[in-house]
Amino acid sequence: MPVTVEQLAPSHTDALRALLAKDPVHNLYLLGLLEEFGIAAPERRAAFSFHGRFDSGVLTAAVFVGGEGGLVVPSASDASATGVIADVLAANLKLRSTVGDKASVDALVRSLCEGKPRLSRTQKLFSVSADDLGPFTNPTLRLAREEDVPRLLPLAQGYVREIFERDPLSEDPAHYEARVLQRVRQRRTYVLEEGGELVFKVDIGCRSQFGAELEGMYTPPSRRRQGHATLCLGQISRHLLSSLPRLAMRVDERDESTARIARKVGYHAGRTQRLVLVE
Known part of the structure; x- marks a missing residue:
């Protein structure tokens, strides 16, 4: 049978x-999306879809497309297989952002991106299991509450400014505040409070039976170098690994400070990743 590309259906789950x-380490994000949302039926208009490359009827690569190109995530497969999917999608898909294994993301960008992206960052995917963890904990780390949102927004804003070089509260304040609130309601945001001030935050970006990926880890500049990130990363890692086999987090290759914290807690660097924002 020839190589084919098609939109996946629930029967492909x-x-x-x-x-x-x-x-699983390099596919945690997609595994979380699959567990949370499943696969949309191709005949129904949905906000997301999965597309797969089949070789003699065997699925060999997949690409998640959310928000009509707002977020495109490739599986950790051979980049040439990802490129085949991208070539098929090119006629009807406008890429706005993508993240994943560097080679696979590069294949997507070649086919789906016209011109130079607004931002392209190389990252390392760090991962950890319970056996790797060091003795770093802070039991006062807690789930964020709805009443925390006004104090939480500046931390969420600061993270986006540093990583994505944009200001979400200036661009679309109502939408961004609603997104932060939604994460709090979904019990995905953890915070550290000291003297009435939030001094650290971290989000669970995705979660499945295979593990979870952390994101949005941020300490305000005035409260850095006080050990908050090390102790809180150790705390949430120990908490989540009591019921999950592994955790992962992406760290910008230029951010040696966060990389040192991750290694100190027990995380190990994996393959190179790339984050691309087109507009």
Whole structure:
């Protein structure tokens, strides 16, 4: 049978999960999306879709498309296989952002991006299991509450400014505040409070039976070098790994400070990743 590309249907769920589970560390984000949202039926208009490359009927690569190109995430598969999917999607998809294994993201950008992206960052994917953790804890780290949102917004804003070089509260304050509130309501944001001030935050970006990926870890500049990030990363890692096999987090290759914190807590660097924002 020839190589084919098609939008995945709910009947492909087991095949997609099996493909992603071959490399769970580098596919945690997609495994979380699959567990949370499933696979949309192709005949129904949905806000997201999965597309797969089949070789003799066997699924060999997949790409998640959310928000009509607002977020495109490739599986940790051979980049040439990802490129085949991208070539098929190119006629009807406008890429706005993508993240994943560097080679696969580069293949997507070649096919789906016209001109130079607004931002392109190289990252390392760090991962950890319970056996790797060091003795770093802070039991006062807690789930954020709705009443924390006014104090939480500046931290969320600061993270986006540093990583994405944009100001979400200036661009679309109502939408961004609603997104921060939604994460709080979903019990995905943890904070550290000292003297009535929030001095640290971290989010659970995705979660599945295979593990979770942390994101949005941020300490205000005035409260850095006080050990908050090390102790809180250790705390949330120990908490989550009591019920999950592994955790991961992406760290900008220029951010040696966060990389040192991750290594100190027990995380190990994996393959190179790339984050691309087109507009």
